[in-house]
Amino acid sequence: MSDLVVGEDGRARCAWGASTSDYLSYHDSEWGRPIRTDDGLYERLTLEAFQSGLSWLTILRKRPAFRAAFADFAIEKVAAFGEADVNRLLADVGIVRNRQKIEAAIANARAAADLPDGLASLLWSYAPKRRRRPKSFAEVPALTPESTAMAKDLKKRGFRFVGPTTAYALMQAAGMVDDHLAKCWVTF
Secondary structure (H helix, E strand, C coil): CCCEEECCCCCEEEHHHHCCHHHHHHHHHCCCCCCCCHHHHHHHHHHHHHHCCCCHHHHHHHHHHHHHHCHHHCHHHHHCCCHHHHHHHHCCCCCCCCHHHHHHHHHHHHHHHCCCCCHHHHHHCCCCCCCCCCCCHHHCCCCCHHHHHHHHHHHHCCCCCCCHHHHHHHHHHCCCCCCCCCCCCCCC
C-alpha cells in the first residue's frame, strides 16, 4: 500500500484514512484537529489507553458505547465513579472490558480533576514547535522526547496507562502534532 492514496472523491489522503469508511470519516474530520477542551482531551487520552494492544478501528467502532459508558467523558462525572461503576463497565459488552484499563480511566479522571490549570493546559504545554509534515509514514515516530516527557509528568501526577507511545498517539489525535502526510488534502 502506498503511503498516500487518491480517493473516489479525487482527494489525496493518508492511505490508512482510506482503508475503511470509519477511518475515512475519522481521518478527514477528526484526526489531527486541535482539541483544546479538558473533557475532549480526556476522551482521547482514555480511548488511546484502551487501544493499547488492540486495533484503533476496534476502539473507533466502540466509541459511541464508550461515550455512553463513561458519561460522555465528563471528567468530574467519571472521577466520581466507584466500585459499582467498575462492575457495570466490566459487564458492558459495548466497550473493551479490561479491569486495569477501566480503573485507569477512572484514576485518570480523578488526576485530571485535581490539575489546578486543567488537563488541556498541561497536555498542550508539551506540544512541540511546529514542524514540517512528514512525506511518508517512515518519517512518523512512535514517540518523541515531548511525548516521553508528557508521559513521565502524567505518571508523576497519578495518571495510568499513559506511556510515551500512547502520549504520542494522543498528540497526533488531538492535533498537538500534524502527522498528516505532506500531500494529504487535510489541512487545518
